[in-house]
Amino acid sequence: MTNRKKSLKAIAVGATVLGLVAAACGSDDAADSSASGDAGGDAAACETVDQVSLQLQWFTQAQFAGYYAAADKGFFAAQCLDVEIKEGAVEIVPQAELATGNVDFAIAWVPKALQTREAGADIVNISQVFARSGTLQVSFADSGITSPADFAGKTIGNWGFGNEYEVFAAIGAEGLDPATDVTLVGQQFDMVALLEGEIDAAEAMTYNEYAQVLEAINPETGELYTADDFNVISYEEVGVGMLQDAVWADAGRLADDAEYKDQATRFVAASLQGWAYCRDNVAECATIVTNAGSTLGESHQQWMMNEVNKLIWPAPDGVGLLNSADWDRTVTISQNTPNLEGATVLTAPPSDGAFTTEITKAAWALVGDGADLFGNDYTPETVVLKEGGK
Template identity: 30%
Template sequence: MKLRARALSAALTLTAIVALSAPVFAADKVSLRLPWLLNVQSAGYVMAREKGFYADAGLDVDIMPGGPNLNSTALVASGANTFGTNDVGQILLGDANGMDLVMVAACFQRHPAGVVSMEKSGIKKPADLIGKTLAYTEGGPWTLTKAMLAKAGVSLDKIKLVVSPSDQLLVNGSVDARTDFVINEAVALDLQGHKTSSLLPSDFGISTYAEVIFAARKTVDSNPDLVKRFVAATQKGYDYAYAHKDEAVKTIVGLNNQLDPVQQTKQIELQESFVYTDFSRAKGACAFDGAVIGETEKTLREFGDLKTDVDASKTYSIEFIPAK
């Protein structure tokens, strides 16, 4: 019995020594720069971190807010951040200015930019804007709106245009409609008791993506495994967030107590149809079609600020989306 006990003790000691001497692999530290302040628009990334999907992929992810003076494309291009999110247009413009960014996933299949009006205005289609007053500011919503109107055969000279970022003009009836992001601004107005309706370019033949994940080309080329792990874990985060929307809202409001939980709940419910389409349900969350990138390049060239030549086919890679 003593011999067996000694043998067992020796075996346990050896096991402990082997365990102590086994290599410990540190998680890869990466950062993700959001396009704007933290809210449920970023639910997929937050839940990927909070539920351990990034950790399981060997990643230690710092999710960092964007803002007026924090441009995700410039910060990723400079090496300050590993990954960023933004819409296709901003990334194409960055590449046209020498940033050399690569899109690796697209989590909002439909772009939430469009035209918001009061429901009583009766604006349901592009032609309904004829003779109306439309407020706009330069940027993505206005570019996509111009493309939508052109496709519908509605000339801008048939609409009264006003440059203004104010929702108050819409509320007090000074304008009939304004360009905006329908997943947040329209929800805020609805919660204030103003019933709204929206025109989305994505419903009228103008295709592009939002919440696109991108990295510097040198990151994609030198560490493709890192990119693949990040995209796969993010996909899991998106699926979890939209299967557990109440938990996602609670988590994000806990991280940013300036948010209204009621608004965030309504926003994430609205966002679901932007994230999950027939295409993404078949291919997986954040999957994308390179042809849409090409369409966006043409839209930007005709209606936006893209003046420099850029080869859209070199600005993305679909190889990092997990096979479904």
């Protein structure tokens, strides 16, 4: 076990603390114990500081604000951690980076990671941060596309790279054949093809690409497009939403290496505290991410932070705790939704050990009253987008 002067005592009394946390769920006390800037510990008390790495699944942006906030506000340092946050890219597969030992932890969508796990990667979901899917299909209001049933005969964009599973699930749920009833085309990670009329509906995330269309100028009015100009289909709302951003760890190391398990617990604790801080400090966390190297504009970054919060909060069971019904839905869709070639994401249910709630619960004990882990009183902010997301 890592030599530290803090945290071990908290783990020892974890069961007691967890009982208090559970009792607080839904109470006024829980709602009032909002995250402050207090890191909840004294980094100077660390006898040693452990260096660990986190692989993101995309570039620096508010999608990952909780981790950047944990670094910026000292939450990682208070847990005696020095965390290297590594940007993602199209060619980087976070869960593969984890499985090959290049990083200690990774952020990945659940179906993608389970597919990699089925192929032999010994990885485990240790904290399910995003509780809701943020994937949309966006079309112009005059397209007539108001539900997945309307995809028939239309040209539907998707990103591929494992981001298209919900699109196929929605098509299948309507009894449509993706190979003959719909024209599916590869889409860039932007909304240009939609805005230029090359596709009828574009895949988008609530926190990114949807904002891009609302930041664009409507050539007919000379003003920004508004929400009334578009139809939006939420895959979460139509019942095929799949679990997205989760923290994954090396399952073998977690089982055999007590020091790594301790690091994982402290990493999750600080990360959840970072997410609680960003729930309560939208503008500041957007700035933290910008200062960390994001090239997105200020209003776009604030929009993203606000929308990401909606995918996490409120967390009635406690932030990071995997909901079994959501897991089962994701697994079922992954097993039963064929792509153009007839293949499914998973060929069988995940084997035992694909997820654990032990780390998140132990992390809650470390956080204690240092953050509100439920956000029962959470209310989204109103963010006004500017042209180009400036």
